[in-house]
Amino acid sequence: MTAQDIIRTRAKELLESGEVATxxxxxxxxxxxxxxxxxxxxxxxxxxxVFNEYCVNTLAKYxxxxxxxxxxxxxxxxxxxxxxxxxxADKVIKREDVYLIGVGCPGIKDRKTGEMxxxxxxxxxxxPPEFDEMAGEVAEKPVAVERFAEVAEVEAMAQPDRSxxxxxxxxxxxxxxxxxxxxxxxxxxxxxVDQRRENWVGKQNNVAENRFYGLTRVMHIGDRCIECGExxxxxxxxxxxxxxxRKVIQDMNDLFGEFESSLSLEDTTEPLIEYxxxxxxxxx
Amino acid sequence: MSRIGVFLxxxxxxxxGTVDVEAVAEMARxxxxxxxxxxxKYTCSDPGQEGVKNAIIEKGIDRVxxxxxxxxxxxxxxRKLLADTPVNPYMLEVANLREQCSWVHKDKEIxxxxxxxxxxxxxxxxxxxxxxxxxxxxxxxxxLVIGGGIAGMQTxxxxxxxxxxxxxxxxxxxxxxxxxxxxxxxxxMDCSACICTPKMSEVGNHPNITVKSYSEVENVSGYIGxxxxxxxxxxxxxxxxxxxxxxxxxxKCPQKVTNDFEQGMAQRTAIYKMFxxxxxxxxxxxxxxxxxxxxxxxxxxxxxCPTGAINYEDEDKLTTETYGAVVFATGYKLIDWKPxxxxxxxxxxxxxxxxxxxxxxxxxxxPTEGHILRPSDGTEPKSVVIIKCVGSRDPNKGxxxxxxxxxxxxxxxxxxxxxxxxxxxxxxFYMDVRxxxxxxxxxxMNTLQDGAQYLRGRVSKIYRENGxxxxxxxxxxxxxxxxxxxxMVVLETAMVPADGIDELAAKFTVGRDADSWLxxxxxxxxxxxxxxxxxxxAGTAQGPKDIPDSVCQAGAAASKVIGxxxxxxxxxxxxxxxxxxxxxxxxxxxxxxxxxxxxxxxEKQFRENSRKVxxxxxxxxxxxxxxxxxxxxxxxxxxxxxxxxxxxxxxxxVDALCQW
Ligand SMILES: Cc1cc2nc3c(=O)[nH]c(=O)nc-3n(C[C@H](O)[C@H](O)[C@H](O)COP(=O)(O)OP(=O)(O)OC[C@H]3O[C@@H](n4cnc5c(N)ncnc54)[C@H](O)[C@@H]3O)c2cc1C
Ligand code: SF4
Ligand code: SF4
Ligand code: SF4
Ligand code: SF4
Numbered sequence: 013m014t015a016q017d018i019i020r021t022r023a024k025e026l027l028e029s030g031e032v033a034t035x036x037x038x039x040x041x042x043x044x045x046x047x048x049x050x051x052x053x054x055x056x057x058x059x060x061x062v063f064n065e066y067c068v069n070t071l072a073k074y075x076x077x078x079x080x081x082x083x084x085x086x087x088x089x090x091x092x093x094x095x096x097x098x099x100x101a102d103k104v105i106k107r108e109d110v111y112l113i114g115v116g117c118p119g120i121k122d123r124k125t126g127e128m129x130x131x132x133x134x135x136x137x138x139x140p141p142e143f144d145e146m147a148g149e150v151a152e153k154p155v156a157v158e159r160f161a162e163v164a165e166v167e168a169m170a171q172p173d174r175s176x177x178x179x180x181x182x183x184x185x186x187x188x189x190x191x192x193x194x195x196x197x198x199x200x201x202x203x204x205v206d207q208r209r210e211n212w213v214g215k216q217n218n219v220a221e222n223r224f225y226g227l228t229r230v231m232h233i234g235d236r237c238i239e240c241g242e243x244x245x246x247x248x249x250x251x252x253x254x255x256x257x258r259k260v261i262q263d264m265n266d267l268f269g270e271f272e273s274s275l276s277l278e279d280t281t282e283p284l285i286e287y288x289x290x291x292x293x294x295x296x
Numbered sequence: 297m298s299r300i301g302v303f304l305x306x307x308x309x310x311x312x313g314t315v316d317v318e319a320v321a322e323m324a325r326x327x328x329x330x331x332x333x334x335x336x337k338y339t340c341s342d343p344g345q346e347g348v349k350n351a352i353i354e355k356g357i358d359r360v361x362x363x364x365x366x367x368x369x370x371x372x373x374x375r376k377l378l379a380d381t382p383v384n385p386y387m388l389e390v391a392n393l394r395e396q397c398s399w400v401h402k403d404k405e406i407x408x409x410x411x412x413x414x415x416x417x418x419x420x421x422x423x424x425x426x427x428x429x430x431x432x433x434x435x436x437x438x439x440l441v442i443g444g445g446i447a448g449m450q451t452x453x454x455x456x457x458x459x460x461x462x463x464x465x466x467x468x469x470x471x472x473x474x475x476x477x478x479x480x481x482x483x484x485m486d487c488s489a490c491i492c493t494p495k496m497s498e499v500g501n502h503p504n505i506t507v508k509s510y511s512e513v514e515n516v517s518g519y520i521g522x523x524x525x526x527x528x529x530x531x532x533x534x535x536x537x538x539x540x541x542x543x544x545x546x547x548k549c550p551q552k553v554t555n556d557f558e559q560g561m562a563q564r565t566a567i568y569k570m571f572x573x574x575x576x577x578x579x580x581x582x583x584x585x586x587x588x589x590x591x592x593x594x595x596x597x598x599x600x601c602p603t604g605a606i607n608y609e610d611e612d613k614l615t616t617e618t619y620g621a622v623v624f625a626t627g628y629k630l631i632d633w634k635p636x637x638x639x640x641x642x643x644x645x646x647x648x649x650x651x652x653x654x655x656x657x658x659x660x661x662x663p664t665e666g667h668i669l670r671p672s673d674g675t676e677p678k679s680v681v682i683i684k685c686v687g688s689r690d691p692n693k694g695x696x697x698x699x700x701x702x703x704x705x706x707x708x709x710x711x712x713x714x715x716x717x718x719x720x721x722x723x724x725f726y727m728d729v730r731x732x733x734x735x736x737x738x739x740x741m742n743t744l745q746d747g748a749q750y751l752r753g754r755v756s757k758i759y760r761e762n763g764x765x766x767x768x769x770x771x772x773x774x775x776x777x778x779x780x781x782x783x784m785v786v787l788e789t790a791m792v793p794a795d796g797i798d799e800l801a802a803k804f805t806v807g808r809d810a811d812s813w814l815x816x817x818x819x820x821x822x823x824x825x826x827x828x829x830x831x832x833x834a835g836t837a838q839g840p841k842d843i844p845d846s847v848c849q850a851g852a853a854a855s856k857v858i859g860x861x862x863x864x865x866x867x868x869x870x871x872x873x874x875x876x877x878x879x880x881x882x883x884x885x886x887x888x889x890x891x892x893x894x895x896x897x898x899e900k901q902f903r904e905n906s907r908k909v910x911x912x913x914x915x916x917x918x919x920x921x922x923x924x925x926x927x928x929x930x931x932x933x934x935x936x937x938x939x940x941x942x943x944x945x946x947x948x949x950v951d952a953l954c955q956w
Contacts, residue, residue: 080907102883103897103912200933201879207934210943232932285885285930 015115016063018147019087022113026085027055032111033082036071037061045123051078063087063147065121068129070242072096072196076104084110087147089117091131091240093140094274095196098238101280104199114143116151131241133157134254141275160262162255182223184249191243191253197233204228226256234260235284238274267292298423301332301357302415303348305339305364307394314398316408320363323412327419331355340370345377352381359383359425361418363391363411384427386870386940391418413953420952424945428870433919435521437861440465440619442513442800445473446492447835447846448625449499454854456504460861463506463617464499465513465527470574471496473627477557477652479659479666481843482708483739489573489661496575509576512796514614516803519919520830521866523619523804531610533581533589534567538605541577543569545597545606553585555663559653561671562663567597572661581606621830621857622804624814625850628791628836631687636694640686640758640787646672647765648758648785651705658712668716670784677783679721680713681767682706683755687790689727695790695811701842702788703730707740709786710748722748723780725755725769733844751778758785791840805892805920806831813839824853828892829922832856871940872921873928875914877902879935882912886927886936894920895927 013021019037026032039050039060047062049069072095075084088096096112099105116139119132132138138153140146169177189205192198204212205225213228214221237257244253264271268283268291302324306312317335324333332355336344339362351357360383362374367390375385391414401407437460441452444466452462464471475481476496478488499505508527515526549565557570566585569577587594588608598606630650634643641648647670649657660666670677684706687694703726710722729750731737744750755769764781771778793812801808806826807815814837817825824832834853835846860866877900887895898915901908914936916927928936928943937943 080909103881199881201881202933204932204934207879210934210947212934212943212947282885285889287889 013148014063015148016061019063019113019115020058020061022145022147023052023061023085024055024058026111027053027058031083032085034078034084035061036074036078036084036086038063038067038069038071038087041066043123045121045126049074053081061087063115065118066123068120068123068245070095070194070196070240072099073194073199075099075110076199079105079109083108086110086112088112088114088140088143090135090137090139090141091117091238091242093142094137094238095240097142097274097277097280098196098236099199100277101274102197102199102236107277112140112143112145114140114146116146116149117153118151119153128154129241129245131245131254134159134239134241136239136272137275142277160258162252163259163262166255166259178223179219181251182219182226185217185222185226185251186249187217187222187225188248190246190248191251192229194242194246195233196238196240196242197236198229200232204232226251226253230256230260231284233257235264235271235282236273237261239272267294298329298359299331299355299357300327300329300359300361300419300422301348301351301355302327302330302334302361302363302419303339303351304333304335304415305344305362305393306335306337307365307398308337311364311393311398311411314401314404314407315393315411316404317363317393317411319408320393320411320415324361324415324419327416329423330419332357339364340373345373348377349381352378352383357383359387359389359422361389361391361415361422363393363415363418365394366390366392366396369395384429386428387422387425389418389422389425391415416952416955417949420948421945424942424948425940426942428939430867430870431918433519433521433866433868435861435863435866436523436618436620437461438463438617438619439621439623439857439861440523440525440617441623441625441834443473443625443627443794443835443837444468444471444499444507444509445625445627445835445846446475446495446843447627447837447850448473448623449495450847450850451623451625451834451854451857452499452505453495453502454851455857455861456502458854458858458861459504460858461504461506463508463527463619465511466507466509467512468570469510469532469568469580470570470576471499471507471509472570472575474652475843476571476573477559477659478655479662480708480712482704483733483735485708489659493573493575496573500575500577507576510580513800513803515616518618519917520828521620521860522919523622523830524616525619525622526614526616529613529615530580531583531612532578533583533586533607533610534579535605535607535610536576536578538603539578539601540603540605541569541579542602543579544600544602546579548596548600550594550596551585551587553582558663559650559656561653561656581608621832621860623832623834623853623857624801624804624806624826624837625834625853626794626797626800626814626837628840629794631694631790631792633687633694633787633789636687637787639756640683640785641760645758645760645765645785646670647677647783648787651702651709651786651788654709654786658709658716666716668713675783676717676720678717678719679723679780679782680784680786681755681765681780681782682709682722682724682786682788683767684724684726684788685754685790686787687792695792697790697811697840698730699788699791700730700840701791703728704733704736704739704842706786706788707731707743707748709788711739711743711746714743714746714748723767723782724748724750725767726750726752727754733842753778791836793837797837804828804831807891813837824849824856827922830860868918869923871923871938872918873916873923873925874937874939875916876935876937877913879933880913880931881933881935882914884912884914885932886914886930889926889930890921891924891926892920892922894922 023035038047071092119128136156139150378385441448441464475492511529514528518524549567551566552563555562555564567581569579656662688699753770753772757768767780832853834850894917925938
């Protein structure tokens with residue numbers, strides 16, 4: 013049986029037995045090299061589920077919307093699984109609210125070029141760290157590209173160039189907030205950009221306000237980012253968002269020791285908000 | 297629409313000398329919602345304050361900005377003033393035109409511009425403030441003192457004499473701390489036990505004091521006026537109601553154990569009293585070494601005890617009580633020098649001893665009955681080297697700080713040695729001699745006259761050769777290498793905080809410095825208070841000091857406690873954090889950051905989208921929160937808001953500053 017077969021069978025069983033109220037996976041799109049996320053509540057729809065190398069979307073965050081209906085079953089690869097760990101750690105959901113069918117991920121292809129997606133080429137954990145059962149074997153994926161290569165590129169720039177570079181980056185942002193909406197860490201009940209009374213960020217679309225939005229977001233997600241790369245993938249203006257995310261991660265590595273977020277439910281440390289007496293005080 | 301009154305102070309020429317106050321007033325009149333602006337030579341003076349009150353009534357002012365000195369100075373004055381008016385005391389913002397403006401600038405033009413900005417910000421902020429109200433907190437009229445050394449005992453006595461109940465928790469089997477181990481005390485050389493043991497029995501017999509020996513704090517919750525503390529009294533295996541302290545058991549116990557009170561230089565039995573004058577004056581069984589408790593055989597003590605007080609089945613007892621105030625008097629211990637100084641033998645030479653060992657050697661009730669005999673062979677050392685600052689003032693190996701008492705007690709040790717061994721020679725290696733204190737320098741001079749030879753420099757190496765301890769060092773005054781062949785070496789080692797202080801202080805959320813000394817609220821102005829209201833410091837728990845200073849601080853801490861316990865109720869500070877439950881996700885990011893443990897996550901029920909949901913949210917304990925604001929900046933969702941410093945009011949301040 014292929015992973016897809018197992019997923020279909022199990023989804024059907026889970027829905028039929030009432031163990032889960034909804035099941036989340038992917039269904040085939042209009043074209044062969046396209047899929048869209050699928051949320052089903054009827055066991056009869058289980059045969060619509062697919063699993064192939066074009067399952068682009070990360071699923072974890074959809075859970076939040078359907079959880080009021082009851083327990084949710086979903087397919088998890090490395091990124092989906094870490095997203096779930098994050099949601100649990102941030103108290104958005106409880107672990108017992110979800111049933112996870114793990115699947116090894118060989119890396120997802122870009123449907124236009126057929127090449128492996130950037131986020132997948134960078135991915136360091138293609139197999140799910142947290143699951144209830146596995147559909148098939150763990151998968152091999154080509155070794156991830158160097159984690160901080162992009163950061164090094166920016167850091168190599170001279171200061172004025174760097175500042176011009178980021179200006180050009182944030183000049184493009186249209187503040188659609190797609191990056192926020194897709195992110196499994198961006199789960200605040202009301203995002204700071206929407207808090208009108210405080211008015212943390214101006215509504216104007218200009219470089220200064222856009223950059224303020226981007227930098228604040230990166231600090232908010234910095235020590236929780238699971239490096240799924242979804243924000244960068246969904247950005248309609250192609251902002252290189254992972255550069256800043258990884259810059260924060262690199263700094264945390266330097267300050268607090270090697271860090272990777274949400275690899276297990278037992279360790280969901282957030283170095284930026286943790287306070288210890290022996291913390292480094294490099295700025296003192 | 298708010299009606300803001302702005303009151304600007306000249307502070308004589310303190311502010312007006314550098315800031316054009318009238319120009320600031322002119323600008324203030326143009327600000328939105330400002331209905332009245334007044335300048336005054338001394339706003340804080342009686343006529344100044346009257347003027348403010350009158351203006352509030354006449355102009356119907358509902359929020360006040362004072363542009364004057366630091367709020368640290370007069371904010372309480374203004375709040376008190378407002379309490380007498382219809383304006384809520386928290387509808388106030390102080391623009392600091394003195395400490396943060398006139399005093400730090402020279403150029404009048406620039407200082408005036410800055411003063412305008414400060415006033416603009418204050419006006420913008422005050423417009424967003426909400427009235428706040430204090431709540432009454434009851435005060436439990438009972439104090440807890442942790443640690444029964446001289447500092448703890450003095451604090452307890454002073455509080456008890458004022459008529460309040462005190463509990464002392466001492467983890468050893470007796471009160472007394474280090475002082476009762478000492479022989480004589482500088483500078484007057486009175487016998488330490490003779491002045492310490494009467495205090496111990498006074499404490500033991502005081503009707504208002506409960507001594508819980510062999511006990512430690514297990515758990516704490518609550519806040520000023522209401523600390524709920526659970527104390528663990530370790531099993532003593534002896535019923536203190538029956539035991540008369542006759543000591544028959546001790547004479548018969550066959551098990552010998554190293555005697556810590558004698559600094560390892562003698563032995564005691566498994567059932568033991570720390571020392572003859574111990575308070576409480578009854579023994580305990582050291583379970584780890586008792587044959588009966590370990591192997592089930594023996595039981596001699598139970599046979600000889602005439603009152604049947606021995607109970608091998610005894611267990612730890614937990615009791616919980618509520619206290620209004622807590623004093624930390626946990627003292628110090630000596631640094632473990634052995635791993636730090638392998639060049640001094642790292643502990644392999646028996647005759648390289650610590651200051652406390654020396655105290656026991658010269659003490660008439662010590663293991664040698666007061667004869668100075670070296671531990672290795674019991675002979676009288678004819679030459680002694682004393683090394684100061686071992687582990688102190690040595691950031692590379694030990695601690696960067698000075699342990700304060702050692703200059704004096706090393707002079708004392710030299711004097712005592714030369715007194716008891718008149719034909720002996722005594723060399724003191726020192727970095728500096730620091731003798732500030734009444735009669736202290738005179739004491740040191742006398743020691744020099746006794747013949748003690750002071751050599752300025754550190755000893756770099758000690759090794760044994762032909763039965764002598766060869767000390768090699770440099771006399772930095774003559775730049776010469778010196779070698780002294782000593783019979784005994786005394787290391788005056790650094791004081792470090794008592795074991796377990798980090799865990800204990802964390803339970804009470806009391807701050808520690810990098811070396812784990814407990815931190816006072818203000819180094820100069822609040823030396824015995826901690827940053828946690830209702831918790832005070834006495835003695836060496838706060839940092840190295842000698843007995844006179846420890847006793848002084850104990851009295852000071854006691855007076856603070858008495859002041860607190862004298863009140864029936866406290867008014868809470870309403871400037872505390874508030875959770876906006878609509879925004880709060882209950883992730884608990886704020887919980888770990890709160891230095892006072894004021895936040896917990898609770899499950900609450902809400903109606904959301906016409907559905908009942910139960911979800912976790914943060915909850916702030918108003919008694920514990922000190923309004924530091926750490927949580928507000930930690931909360932990504934902006935759900936934590938510090939009343940009086942709300943996110944919104946601060947954002948409007950920033951906006952005001954950024955507009956021109
Ligand atoms: C060798 C030497 C000689 C000295 N000579 C002199 C001198 O001549 N004159 C002078 O003025 N000073 C002298 N000093 C300094 C003097 O010892 C101290 O200033 C004084 O003892 C400090 O008293 P304290 O109560 O603060 O601390 P301590 O005496 O250390 O008392 C603290 C008490 O708290 C208890 N405790 C600790 N932690 C806990 C806990 N978690 N729970 C319950 N109980 C706890 C301890 O068991 C102890 O009984 C000397 C010091 C040394 C080392
Ligand atoms: S990579 Fe982007 S979307 Fe993914 S967790 Fe990090 S910030 Fe969120
Ligand atoms: S997705 Fe891209 S354009 Fe949209 S807000 Fe994020 S960074 Fe800006
Ligand atoms: S107040 Fe903020 S940090 Fe605290 S639990 Fe709520 S959302 Fe998290
Ligand atoms: S303001 Fe927040 S962090 Fe500070 S004491 Fe109060 S609850 Fe704790």
